[in-house]
Amino acid sequence: MSKTILIGSPNSGKSLLFNRLTGLNQKVANFPGITVNINSGKSLAQPSNEFLDFPGAYSLQTISGEEKIAVDAFYQALQDPEISSVVCVVDATRLEKGLIFALQVINACAEYQKPLIIAANMGDVLEQHNLSMDIAGLEQALGIPVVQISAKSGTGLDQLQDLAINHRQLPSPYTSDIIASDESVNHRQAQQLAEEYGPKGDLLINSQTRLDQFFLHSWFGGLSFLVIMYLLFQSIFTWAAPVMDGVESSLQFMAEIILPLLPEGVISDFTADALFGGIGAFLVFVPQIFVLTLVVGMLEDSGYLARAAVICHKPLRLFGLTGKSFIPMLSSVACAIPGIYAARTVDSPRKRWLTYLAIPLMPCSARLPVYSLLIAAFIPASNMFGGLIGWQGLAMFGIYVFGILCGLLVTALVSKTNKAMQSDLPFVLEMPPYRLPSWRPLLRNAWSRSKHFVTKAGKVIFLVTVVIWVLGYFPNQGASLGESWLGQMGQWIEPLFSPFGLDWKYGVAILTSFLAREVFVGTLGTLFGIEGGEENIISLAEHIQNSGLPIGAGFALLVFFSIALQCVSTLAVLRRETGSWRLPTQLFISYSLFAYAAAWLTFVIVQAIAG
Amino acid sequence: MTLWDLKQGTSAKVDSFVSTLESSYRTRLSELGFHPGELISCVLSPSLGAPKLYRVNNSVYSLDDSVARLIKVGSDEQAA
Numbered sequence: 001m002s003k004t005i006l007i008g009s010p011n012s013g014k015s016l017l018f019n020r021l022t023g024l025n026q027k028v029a030n031f032p033g034i035t036v037n038i039n040s041g042k043s044l045a046q047p048s049n050e051f052l053d054f055p056g057a058y059s060l061q062t063i064s065g066e067e068k069i070a071v072d073a074f075y076q077a078l079q080d081p082e083i084s085s086v087v088c089v090v091d092a093t094r095l096e097k098g099l100i101f102a103l104q105v106i107n108a109c110a111e112y113q114k115p116l117i118i119a120a121n122m123g124d125v126l127e128q129h130n131l132s133m134d135i136a137g138l139e140q141a142l143g144i145p146v147v148q149i150s151a152k153s154g155t156g157l158d159q160l161q162d163l164a165i166n167h168r169q170l171p172s173p174y175t176s177d178i179i180a181s182d183e184s185v186n187h188r189q190a191q192q193l194a195e196e197y198g199p200k201g202d203l204l205i206n207s208q209t210r211l212d213q214f215f216l217h218s219w220f221g222g223l224s225f226l227v228i229m230y231l232l233f234q235s236i237f238t239w240a241a242p243v244m245d246g247v248e249s250s251l252q253f254m255a256e257i258i259l260p261l262l263p264e265g266v267i268s269d270f271t272a273d274a275l276f277g278g279i280g281a282f283l284v285f286v287p288q289i290f291v292l293t294l295v296v297g298m299l300e301d302s303g304y305l306a307r308a309a310v311i312c313h314k315p316l317r318l319f320g321l322t323g324k325s326f327i328p329m330l331s332s333v334a335c336a337i338p339g340i341y342a343a344r345t346v347d348s349p350r351k352r353w354l355t356y357l358a359i360p361l362m363p364c365s366a367r368l369p370v371y372s373l374l375i376a377a378f379i380p381a382s383n384m385f386g387g388l389i390g391w392q393g394l395a396m397f398g399i400y401v402f403g404i405l406c407g408l409l410v411t412a413l414v415s416k417t418n419k420a421m422q423s424d425l426p427f428v429l430e431m432p433p434y435r436l437p438s439w440r441p442l443l444r445n446a447w448s449r450s451k452h453f454v455t456k457a458g459k460v461i462f463l464v465t466v467v468i469w470v471l472g473y474f475p476n477q478g479a480s481l482g483e484s485w486l487g488q489m490g491q492w493i494e495p496l497f498s499p500f501g502l503d504w505k506y507g508v509a510i511l512t513s514f515l516a517r518e519v520f521v522g523t524l525g526t527l528f529g530i531e532g533g534e535e536n537i538i539s540l541a542e543h544i545q546n547s548g549l550p551i552g553a554g555f556a557l558l559v560f561f562s563i564a565l566q567c568v569s570t571l572a573v574l575r576r577e578t579g580s581w582r583l584p585t586q587l588f589i590s591y592s593l594f595a596y597a598a599a600w601l602t603f604v605i606v607q608a609i610a611g
Numbered sequence: 612m613t614l615w616d617l618k619q620g621t622s623a624k625v626d627s628f629v630s631t632l633e634s635s636y637r638t639r640l641s642e643l644g645f646h647p648g649e650l651i652s653c654v655l656s657p658s659l660g661a662p663k664l665y666r667v668n669n670s671v672y673s674l675d676d677s678v679a680r681l682i683k684v685g686s687d688e689q690a691a
Contacts, residue, residue, distance in 0.1 A: 218661070
């Protein structure tokens, strides 16, 4: 099998091209440095050829450990006989920047005897603005094939694939008559080529600047940032609510059809309690995961996130972080794992380490089912200002802000008291152009994330649900949950959770949630299912309301879940990224103790206020 | 004067880098376009000390004071 390397400078559209060529679903965003691993996939058109998507790089001369790993991997791949060609992707709208890197790639390919093709991406943007570039001229000047493509619309991809397989002519190092110091000769050559063959005019940059003047304005910028963030959280409820109701009604409808068909006894009870009660309660929240991933993806794709990083830089610096920490922190709102990977874009080792401390406290989507459940149980579903603002959405915004503030306080405290890795890299961030989001990849990514959430968390939830159901159902066939094996075990752990008003059922649900947070909902659904007997097919929030849980305990649970690090996958990925178990172990222990203490304090305060 | 002192809507040519700037970072800044002789425009200078936006050819970068103060520019600034 022949292999083709895809390489290019950050934000050149390389990952979108990879997805187009392979039909895979590599994460794409309009933010520099989003590809952090080397991904591979077979070509859709030519299955005998495989594409390797390398992380974007500004230069083959590295300045950080992560860049060195990526560039070393590229040089190693160039020595692999299976690599038959290299495609260097450049953004045609910012040709000079792409060519600075492409000229280095030409020299590397010439040295290692690998055919090279330049893909001038964003052809659709040029066309949209009536701009063009001299492809034939650039091709002649460089002595290698140059293809104008649009990874977004798919134009030019057939020609590119054909060249990737059939073009075998080796490149020669690029030379010109420019005489300058080593440091700037490459830049001068790229500048000259871009001036001669690139699109003419300032149309794109001027429209970008006009939008920046609004979105980065001292007052409007901050205000629009707050509005966009608020809408993000409000949308989780308002956009997802009809679909959530639909899922809940469908589950109830299915239960009403299936349960009467089953013989009374263990099978019927298991189906009602564990399947519809436990797993069903968790499935209701999947539409929210979809909406959250979609909205975060829209922000990434539009180019706004880089502006948000600029807005957040100064405030984040007060907490020992940098504006670049904002992207991993926001990614962690969908899931901590991509957030931890995205922290590689934080080039300063100290700030990256501090970002790792904040990430587990970001309100991830696994917390969402728990928050939604507790908010639905304790906060009225009423609106104010003519339906513009809902109390539940506001409560969700509040608990998200609480998690973020906890993360910032931790980094501020550690930053002030720990002086490790003090040497820092300064803040330089490229501003990508504003773009209208591409809906298809965004919807595909949101769907894939939701599916991954169901299949990955679903397996754990199913296993835990079955174990919990067996322990809660026997030995008395569900006659009394308190006298079941689980009930007896629950009495032992009740003292641990009774200081914040929780009975043993919530204690068991919390303990199982240390595998994954969302297991809490499934476990609680199963337990209330067993307890409720035949009348269990009501929403879990209603079960909680009927259980007489004090409001202080509900708030304590919210606080506990917003701090505790209950995610085995996060710990494993942190270990992988930091190279040892030290940081994950420290975070697990300290955040568990912090969560417990904060939950107890919350219970005491809320109960005192509630009287 | 340094790049950080450049007012919004004005341009100036890069003179040199402050000697304390690490050589690897000097190379990277040069590759991004901030190299001696290059004309840089300050396209946005928000208040409250937030990072400023600088245009180099057809790209825009955000730099904070910690790095923009390390790039010396000519004093003959001109309207962009």
